[in-house]
Amino acid sequence: MLRGSFVALVTPFADGELDLGTLRYLVEWQICEGSDGLVPCGTTGETPTLSDREWRQVIETVIEQAAGRVPVIAGTGTNATSVSIERTRIARELGATAAMIVTPYYNRPQQDGILRHVVAIADVVDLPLVLYNVPSRTGVNLLPETVARLLDLAPIVAVKESSGSLDQASELVLALEGRAAVLSGDDSLTLPIISVGGAGVVSVLANIVPATTRDLVHAALAGDLARARRLHHELFPLVRALFLETNPVPVKAAAELLGLCRSEVRLPLAPMSSTSRQRLSQALAGSPHTATRLAAATEVQ
Numbered sequence: 001m002l003r004g005s006f007v008a009l010v011t012p013f014a015d016g017e018l019d020l021g022t023l024r025y026l027v028e029w030q031i032c033e034g035s036d037g038l039v040p041c042g043t044t045g046e047t048p049t050l051s052d053r054e055w056r057q058v059i060e061t062v063i064e065q066a067a068g069r070v071p072v073i074a075g076t077g078t079n080a081t082s083v084s085i086e087r088t089r090i091a092r093e094l095g096a097t098a099a100m101i102v103t104p105y106y107n108r109p110q111q112d113g114i115l116r117h118v119v120a121i122a123d124v125v126d127l128p129l130v131l132y133n134v135p136s137r138t139g140v141n142l143l144p145e146t147v148a149r150l151l152d153l154a155p156i157v158a159v160k161e162s163s164g165s166l167d168q169a170s171e172l173v174l175a176l177e178g179r180a181a182v183l184s185g186d187d188s189l190t191l192p193i194i195s196v197g198g199a200g201v202v203s204v205l206a207n208i209v210p211a212t213t214r215d216l217v218h219a220a221l222a223g224d225l226a227r228a229r230r231l232h233h234e235l236f237p238l239v240r241a242l243f244l245e246t247n248p249v250p251v252k253a254a255a256e257l258l259g260l261c262r263s264e265v266r267l268p269l270a271p272m273s274s275t276s277r278q279r280l281s282q283a284l285a286g287s288p289h290t291a292t293r294l295a296a297a298t299e300v301q
Contacts, residue, residue, distance in 0.1 A: 006201065009030075035206055038072050043247060059072075073099070135163055
């Protein structure tokens with residue numbers, strides 16, 4: 001069962017192309033900072049704008065650089081079942097630890113359609129699956145009772161729960177009965193979800209403060225509520241700033257300000273507005289977990 005802090009990796013670009021050298025650097029930095037696992041090609045990785053070749057290059061690069069030191073959960077879900085099957089098969093061949101399957105977007109399938117979609121993947125590819133529920137992106141909410149049904153039909157090891165509802169997270173923990181992990185998909189709810197039985201987070205925030213995100217998660221899982229709550233409060237303004245605009249626009253801007261990678265995103269996403277970027281910079285400067293690195297990066301620039 002998955003447990004801990006897993007980073008939802010950004011996909012770095014340079015002049016419109018994949019920046020695989022920077023991706024390798026980010027993977028190495030994440031591992032050195034103590035992230036418990038890597039999740040490439042999710043929402044934060046701008047996966048819908050990647051070609052099939054680019055998607056494979058990102059997954060392959062992350063797995064090669066990680067070299068078995070931490071789990072790699074490859075985002076393989078799309079809104080086409082046949083494509084999702086093929087990508088999951090490739091992820092398995094490349095050595096991924098598990099595949100993350102997002103609920104099909106735009107199609108807006110019924111609960112039975114989602115179930116059949118996941119089962120179709122599991123029937124063809126032998127790889128542990130992480131379900132990804134993000135209704136604000138997909139237009140459909142994966143219900144806890146549907147996940148419970150899937151436990152007997154597919155090798156589900158975790159659910160990334162991004163509904164934004166603590167009630168639904170609680171219902172999901174109860175429905176799974178410890179048979180699969182519930183991972184927060186919302187950084188602002190990491191501590192609350194762990195407090196009701198969650199096992200960690202798939203984090204956007206960890207792209208810029210991996211060690212602190214890990215510390216919060218590990219403290220919460222160990223029952224050190226005082227430390228976890230302190231870190232939650234310290235990180236909360238930064239989390240809010242990272243969602244001033246559509247993810248991953250702000251986190252890429254933050255990564256650039258901290259000297260980690262370019263802020264470049266692909267259309268139809270646009271660069272962060274100057275007003276939002278100023279607010280983000282203030283949040284970074286005001287955080288005890290990023291202020292020093294921001295100052296050093298600003299001096300170099």
